[in-house]
Amino acid sequence: MVDTASSVTTTSGAARATDQGAPQLNVAALADQLLGTWKKERLEARVTAAKPELHQVNGLSMDEHRTRVLGQLKILVDEGAIQRAYPTSVGGGDNHGGNIAAFEELVTADPSLQIKSGVQWGLFGAAILHLGTAPHHKKWLPQVINLEIPGAFAMTETGHGSDVASIATTATFDEATGEFVINTPFRGAWKDYLGNAALHGIACVLFAQLITKGVNHGVHAFYVPLRDASGNFLPGIGGDDDGLKGGLNGIDNGRLHFTDVRIPRENLLNRYGDVAEDGSYTSPIDSPGRRFFTMIGTLVQGRVSLDGAAAAAMKLGLQIALTYGSERRQFVAGDGKQEQVILDYQRHQRRLIPKLAETFAVTFAHEQLLVKFDEVFSGRDDSDQNREDLETLAAALKSLSTWAALDTLQECREACGGSGFLAENRLTGLRADLDIYVTFEGDNNVLLQLVAKRLLGDYSRKFKGADFGVMARYAADRAGDTVLHGTGLRQLIQNVSDLGSTGRSVGHVRETEYQRELLTGRVSTMIATIADRLKDASKLSKEEGARLFNENQNQLIEAARAHGELLQWEAFTEAVESTSDSGNKQILTWLRDLFGLSLIEKHAAWYLINGRLSGQRAEAVTAYVDRLVARIRPYSLDLVETFGYTPAHVRAPIATGAEKARQDEARAYYEQLRRDGNEPVHEKTLKAKKR
């Protein structure tokens, strides 16, 4: 990367600190660590993503952009880039983790390309794969893979997004003809926001209530042809274009509706539920609820890949903003001669460097998610427990990382000022495209509520019949201390032991175990507190129970967020522990401390109220965050270099050293002026002399 005013410079992949004793960053080793388990697939995908023909072009009309992205999907097919996840029986690689790892790298080329690929192969194709059976795979997957059948994933309706179980489209079995009859009963039941629906989809996997013999067996998936060879809707099918969106305009999102559309019985994707010729329904899963969640659970890969794509977008944003921030100068400070590099301002460091730490946390947590995803989908460990863990982990991490990506890209945009607003510098476009990530594949708030319910469930299983005293002790055990909520006693003890010594306070807060204790204790106490408040819900009327639950909804979601933060912190800590290079281990430890202490700082009120942190220690946290951002600042360019993105991925003029060239030119101009004696004297200087 470009040279900077920092005290650390990079030589052939390794960093050298000019300060004696400062740890050195081994860029190559950390870059390798970040690539993770599916390094090969990631590197292959980055070669693909670096190709200009796959890059987003600013200023295309929606129609041009849609056409371009469809063409890009064909390029991926030609490159053989998309078979990885499919079974060997249809020419695939049965490589689930590697497929997602490669797929999420496409976000650097164009998020529309990533998401349209995701619609085609991660949703439409994956639904046929996971919800269908061998005949379906044989019949359709080869053409899905080679894009002869572009398809839509017709699950969401205008009226139901988060609550998929309540969709209103029906597929009623007609015993007379052996067909399913698809119907859209009202406007709210139109399928909506579907990629490939407005233009390119010639088929879809349709989710509908399966009705046979007068019984509704719940939501099932069906393969439904949509358009004929000329691209016209088949009889009984209609639709609409969703038109321009806030981003992702390379994707032709649209609406679909169905009136007495007949499909053969065999088009039911029947892995988890089947209808025989006589109309009788059978399923390997007896409980309709469990069956539904099993079916939906097979589609978790969307959330997994969004989590990884969010990490990639954060890396791009920070590479752009930290590069610019290391070159840009504004306002004379100190010596009165040269303007100060803006990344040397404390505020600028405070804005960007905690987000750099968070990006590492998101990356390490995502790697663990991907490993678990691969375990389940490869069959290495697809126990119910592990599947459920995967779903909870995906829901928690996707929520946190997609929000973090928006916040990071916005902070990067603002940190680059007017140049950050130019489309060519990509920050606004990436943010606009990623905006929808926070509400699709599950609205983040709804996902976090699911996580919280899982936590409550685990909790109550563990403490069935226990009274609140036991629960509180559980929380206390995990926090490694007695809960003294409200009494302030523990806080006073901290005050006394830390008295007069910020150093001692800091010493405590930077210990790994202390951070773990605080973060873990918060989750368990929050869950215990809510569980206690809800413990009588079952005795209430349904309505009163719902009211009680609703009164705790906000805190419940905050508890899930705390859980997700803890998962990220634990993943980061495991990554630190597995790092062998001593310089990298030290610098990663600082980053992990910055991540952990930023969380504790953010939630300091909770820790103070609950007697887990004295005022003095809370102040020590803030002081130490200040010290950490300054300490990490000299490594910031090397750290973004470990992300491994090249100019072909970053493609922002302000991240190319252009600003440094301008600064150098300006400095040289003024120096020349001074040397030549042509510098005008300032009126201020004259006036000062006169005095």
Place this chain on the structure above:
Amino acid sequence: MVDTASSVTTTSGAARATDQGAPQLNVAALADQLLGTWKKERLEARVTAAKPELHQVNGLSMDEHRTRVLGQLKILVDEGAIQRAYPTSVGGGDNHGGNIAAFEELVTADPSLQIKSGVQWGLFGAAILHLGTAPHHKKWLPQVINLEIPGAFAMTETGHGSDVASIATTATFDEATGEFVINTPFRGAWKDYLGNAALHGIACVLFAQLITKGVNHGVHAFYVPLRDASGNFLPGIGGDDDGLKGGLNGIDNGRLHFTDVRIPRENLLNRYGDVAEDGSYTSPIDSPGRRFFTMIGTLVQGRVSLDGAAAAAMKLGLQIALTYGSERRQFVAGDGKQEQVILDYQRHQRRLIPKLAETFAVTFAHEQLLVKFDEVFSGRDDSDQNREDLETLAAALKSLSTWAALDTLQECREACGGSGFLAENRLTGLRADLDIYVTFEGDNNVLLQLVAKRLLGDYSRKFKGADFGVMARYAADRAGDTVLHGTGLRQLIQNVSDLGSTGRSVGHVRETEYQRELLTGRVSTMIATIADRLKDASKLSKEEGARLFNENQNQLIEAARAHGELLQWEAFTEAVESTSDSGNKQILTWLRDLFGLSLIEKHAAWYLINGRLSGQRAEAVTAYVDRLVARIRPYSLDLVETFGYTPAHVRAPIATGAEKARQDEARAYYEQLRRDGNEPVHEKTLKAKKR
């Protein structure tokens, strides 16, 4: 507005609560109050802004959008909508407050229209008005007003945005010809991001270092013709198109550079500094520093109008999201029959209703800013003190409101899910357009630092020679209590007096004086603390002093934010106090409490650390915020109605009752099915019966 499930309905502008004793909202009276001092001008501008020919059209190319917005400016001219601020001598109305009030309403039509108007008449024209003198006014203003001269405001350079004093463009007086010679010495000195520069500007007000007789007198403004009648650059002038941006693409932002461009001496806008024929420089303001800030200060109206436009955008966003949230249903709750309206979920209320309260705060604070602006610019009170107050107020409020607008629009977007992402529903477009508001007319972080420096200056003037003990007492006086920082003593007293009674804790926190005490005490203590840390800076070397300042920069900016929040809260409180309608007074009090307590909740860690709030009271704050959002929820649709925007201003299909119509249709369908006995039985129900 549309009917909802709320317990409050609107009848002819007045609200009626079905709960006995609930206060009633008088929509008409509150709407009138919100219109403020320049009601007439606002209403006129809203009539204008409602015209379809002024509305943003989604999906236009950048070129089409730019052409359309230029045409819209001509429509404004034809309507006589833009003379208000100009002097009567050139046909204006000399109505400064009314002009800004009207201007900021244009944001509802298209933010590009608002900002391009602002470039033409609020920056380019206003610079001629405020920095020029009578001959300039006579010569150019009529054609500026009627758009015969579209112009750019050429201040910012690629290399200098926030630090205007350091721009590098030079205007050197040539005594031989009596001309100024304009030069751009290097690439970083190109004028950049200027509206009207890429295409439409035929002249500009150029800011450059005025050099005469070998002396640089600092930044001055010059009138410089740019293009000939065919639209080609005049000799010596070149430029570039900034191209596509993250928003505001109806404006032709671009770059300009100058090589030996000669303009007559008379083109210096010479109100604050002049050059005689012999090249001698004179100014009515002796100090170059004060002169610079006086000149820049005349341009404060940009910040004032962005503050008002942010308020308008927040209103549009909330009207859309609260309308949709009152109609949209998702997930069955309680009775198990009907899905719940999403605004009845606590989380949804927590996401949107505090932002509704903040919108009122921003609106009332903006009204005070506008009154002060009018005082200064009408000459009713243009004392140095009042000018300085105006600038500080504008910097603080613009920063907070433009950030709040982005946060609000984003929360509204997410709260509307996929439909919020459709361009037709406007939330993404408004957010994209307003994104740049947080860094232009002053980067918000830089503006807040200016505010903080002013606070520090006031503070040190008041305590010249005082030691820290005096300063702390000052802080304590304002907070109405002794500062017991670190000892926890006050907190213990609170704990004891509140013991066992959340009701008593709540009773305290909802008192106006208690909120004032907390908010005021925080600002003064933060400033006192930083002042103490910086008190030795003058004894240090320049470099060490700068380092010390930098180590406190983040907290300094947070102190300025706290000051801005206090200003908003005080403005809200004054508005409540001036409300005569008793129902409105009660509901506004709840909103003000919600605004104040949300601030205290956000900063709870500070209050706890500094012994201003006990843990119990901090929890009471959160509990009361929960109660307030639920209490205000039934009024939310009536409250957005008081904003006074009609469907012609809102123009979002999801805010038209469309969702309610879909919900009604769905409900009717299922009811009919039941009545006809055609409802399929659910497998779940069958299984439950068998058990």
